[in-house]
Amino acid sequence: MPGWKLPPQFEDSREHRLQDQWFELRFKIKITGKAGFLWKRTMSTDAPVKTDVKSNVEFGSYKYGFHDSMDNYAFKSRKGLDAEIVRQISELKGEPEWMTDFRLESLAIFESRPMPSWGGDMSDLNFQDIFYYMKAANEQETSWDDVPEDIRRTYDRLGIPEAEKKYLSGVKAQYDSEVVYGSLQEDLSKQGVIFTDTDSALRDHPDLFREYFATIIPPGDNKFAALNSAVWSGGSFIYIPKGVKIEFPLQAYFRINSQNMGQFERTLIIVDEGAAVHYVEGCTAPTYSSNSLHSAVVEIVVKRGARCRYTTIQNWSSNVYNLVTKRAMAYGDSLMEWIDGNLGSKLTMKYPAIWLMEPGARGETLSIAFAGHGQHQDAGAKMVHCAPNTSSRIISKSISRTGGRSSYRGLVKIQKGATNCKSNVVCDALILDPASRSDTYPYIEVEEQEVSIEHEASVSKIGEEQLFYLMSRGLSEAEASAMIVTGFIEPLVKELPMEYAVEMNRLIELQMEGSVG
Amino acid sequence: MNSVLKISELHVSVGETPILKGVNMEIRQGEIHALMGPNGSGKSTLAYALAGHPNYTVTEGSIEIDGVNVTEMEPNERARLGMFLAFQYPVVIPGVKVADFLRHAVTNVRNPDRKEGEGLIGMREFRKEIRERMTELGMDLEFARRYLNDGFSGGEKKRMEILQLAMLQPRFAILDETDSGLDSDAVRVVSEGLAKLAGPEMGVLIITHHERLLEFNPPQFTHVMLGGRIVETGDAALAHDLHANGYATVRARHPEADADNARVEAAAAV
Numbered sequence: 198m199p200g201w202k203l204p205p206q207f208e209d210s211r212e213h214r215l216q217d218q219w220f221e222l223r224f225k226i227k228i229t230g231k232a233g234f235l236w237k238r239t240m241s242t243d244a245p246v247k248t249d250v251k252s253n254v255e256f257g258s259y260k261y262g263f264h265d266s267m268d269n270y271a272f273k274s275r276k277g278l279d280a281e282i283v284r285q286i287s288e289l290k291g292e293p294e295w296m297t298d299f300r301l302e303s304l305a306i307f308e309s310r311p312m313p314s315w316g317g318d319m320s321d322l323n324f325q326d327i328f329y330y331m332k333a334a335n336e337q338e339t340s341w342d343d344v345p346e347d348i349r350r351t352y353d354r355l356g357i358p359e360a361e362k363k364y365l366s367g368v369k370a371q372y373d374s375e376v377v378y379g380s381l382q383e384d385l386s387k388q389g390v391i392f393t394d395t396d397s398a399l400r401d402h403p404d405l406f407r408e409y410f411a412t413i414i415p416p417g418d419n420k421f422a423a424l425n426s427a428v429w430s431g432g433s434f435i436y437i438p439k440g441v442k443i444e445f446p447l448q449a450y451f452r453i454n455s456q457n458m459g460q461f462e463r464t465l466i467i468v469d470e471g472a473a474v475h476y477v478e479g480c481t482a483p484t485y486s487s488n489s490l491h492s493a494v495v496e497i498v499v500k501r502g503a504r505c506r507y508t509t510i511q512n513w514s515s516n517v518y519n520l521v522t523k524r525a526m527a528y529g530d531s532l533m534e535w536i537d538g539n540l541g542s543k544l545t546m547k548y549p550a551i552w553l554m555e556p557g558a559r560g561e562t563l564s565i566a567f568a569g570h571g572q573h574q575d576a577g578a579k580m581v582h583c584a585p586n587t588s589s590r591i592i593s594k595s596i597s598r599t600g601g602r603s604s605y606r607g608l609v610k611i612q613k614g615a616t617n618c619k620s621n622v623v624c625d626a627l628i629l630d631p632a633s634r635s636d637t638y639p640y641i642e643v644e645e646q647e648v649s650i651e652h653e654a655s656v657s658k659i660g661e662e663q664l665f666y667l668m669s670r671g672l673s674e675a676e677a678s679a680m681i682v683t684g685f686i687e688p689l690v691k692e693l694p695m696e697y698a699v700e701m702n703r704l705i706e707l708q709m710e711g712s713v714g
Numbered sequence: 715m716n717s718v719l720k721i722s723e724l725h726v727s728v729g730e731t732p733i734l735k736g737v738n739m740e741i742r743q744g745e746i747h748a749l750m751g752p753n754g755s756g757k758s759t760l761a762y763a764l765a766g767h768p769n770y771t772v773t774e775g776s777i778e779i780d781g782v783n784v785t786e787m788e789p790n791e792r793a794r795l796g797m798f799l800a801f802q803y804p805v806v807i808p809g810v811k812v813a814d815f816l817r818h819a820v821t822n823v824r825n826p827d828r829k830e831g832e833g834l835i836g837m838r839e840f841r842k843e844i845r846e847r848m849t850e851l852g853m854d855l856e857f858a859r860r861y862l863n864d865g866f867s868g869g870e871k872k873r874m875e876i877l878q879l880a881m882l883q884p885r886f887a888i889l890d891e892t893d894s895g896l897d898s899d900a901v902r903v904v905s906e907g908l909a910k911l912a913g914p915e916m917g918v919l920i921i922t923h924h925e926r927l928l929e930f931n932p933p934q935f936t937h938v939m940l941g942g943r944i945v946e947t948g949d950a951a952l953a954h955d956l957h958a959n960g961y962a963t964v965r966a967r968h969p970e971a972d973a974d975n976a977r978v979e980a981a982a983a984v
Contacts, residue, residue: 668789
């Protein structure tokens, strides 16, 4: 069996764990080889914390609280969800009949499924009080100058043009439900790379599209995958041909920009044999008072010897339900990596999954969640080992503050026949004040012998000794707290493209410092 | 102006337990003071109390820098007034690079009126300075990119404390057993480093069990602490004598303080 080497970002993660804490919980489970072993475990830790910390730092407060006027939408469906709306969406997009049928079947599945009884509280989510389709501009834009003024202004505030000039290779900036601006470097298309919005892909690459679409996540997978399948709009479609390695990250910014507007983008990435790609998406959203829904589906196929890294930074406003299904299938000797940063939202439920389909496949998930006041981050990862000699690694870090709640919910599954598998799970939670909460729900299902599974979890307070040490060097309490938090998420931040890393650190600094003045 | 750190009738408790019972000391810029004493006498308690650790409660007395009472001040406010503690057990801060941390600290200490969020000192000048200091202390420049004390050996941690001392240039430096747990080479490096840094601008309080640090940095004053108070003060010869002969004679001369010390030691052993 080829040696399993951790990529550099994971090598020193153990050392990153906070070392002096008022409270620490760590448990370690090691399972090695029991035939027919099936085991599940649920664990919940509500960390008791000392109460005299004056940490009044501000997390989850929303920085990009601006929005453009609602008058310039080319089309807006009426609120609510039924077969007529679904037909209308499909018709407006000029879709083939099979897609219309697919949407309607998906709607039936959605309606037949009960709401999940686990995870977060969705009691005030009303599916009939949401717009399912909006179109911001009539035409697809190809150059920045052609993008309508108020939309451009929004992107200006988010720094998109500069980012593009410097770093972006192709921008798919989704404005509400439809892609309005896109560009792709010429040499990419010369290599046969397809990087487009998903609606265009259905029209321009129908065979390739149909071969993979909904094969990784069928509509029947879960209620929200069914919802997305019924009303999906926008998202990215990427095809990397055999052996083509993209050196720079492909990026897309998108955001929700209307009250009660659902965003249901659908992303499909196919990385052919021996190819490599890093896709980056980031979201910011303006603040609104009523609930908004984001329910995306991301499907990825990583073929033999290929590599795919998918990086997400999401910063939803605190009224958004963020219910996302992400799954990748990784074939022989391939590597799939999810890097997932979740800030904001009212409730996020997201468990990026990797199915390791053939020997030698590797899966890695590195996720960070911030839960501020009124926010619940229920995030984690799933690793399904379907073949022998596959390996997986999950690193999950969460920060809870001002009454926020973060949960790690993860699954490691070893299927029958998948011998010699390795899996390692590390969950670290940082709780900044007594009102906040962190839970861990690790599920482990093993149906094979000769496997190695490790699970470690720790919950820590910002250490009093750490604060004192930094403050004794002249840092204020807020500065010291921000520095400790920045260090805590450094393992994720250093994996981000530069402008995301800068933005991430700036967000934390602003939020920590902003509370003081 | 010659600054002075004045400790008057200082009583300090940890939780409900009184540890310091009336400590008096005056340290002027340019002076080197040695603080010695058996385990449990309160040496580290004094160090933490001076730096403003929240768990060390001043119940009586005061700490003043040039007449400014700092007893109630936060640790960062004291640092901005020129107080520095080299920790006996430096704290690990995962994910925070030495250079980033030090740039922030240096900025705050040199610009005491800086508001949070205002700019840091220039990257270029900072880099140049930290490189020079590291070279002087014989440190690998790679240290600046490592995470603060994370995975550092004992000697590396102590050297990092001395680097911080060099960068922050405090008026008053307290070294809490900076030479403990080090091999003789490391003790030499730290001792020489301090000798280079200490000068007319710095008042130094060296807390130590050993003599090596004091060989390189001969103290003008040696204080002996026992049972939470300073029981004797002398010159460098006193430090030498204590090293050679131990604390038995001092304990015998101060039976009441010795009894207090024994109680603290016994409590610590439980």
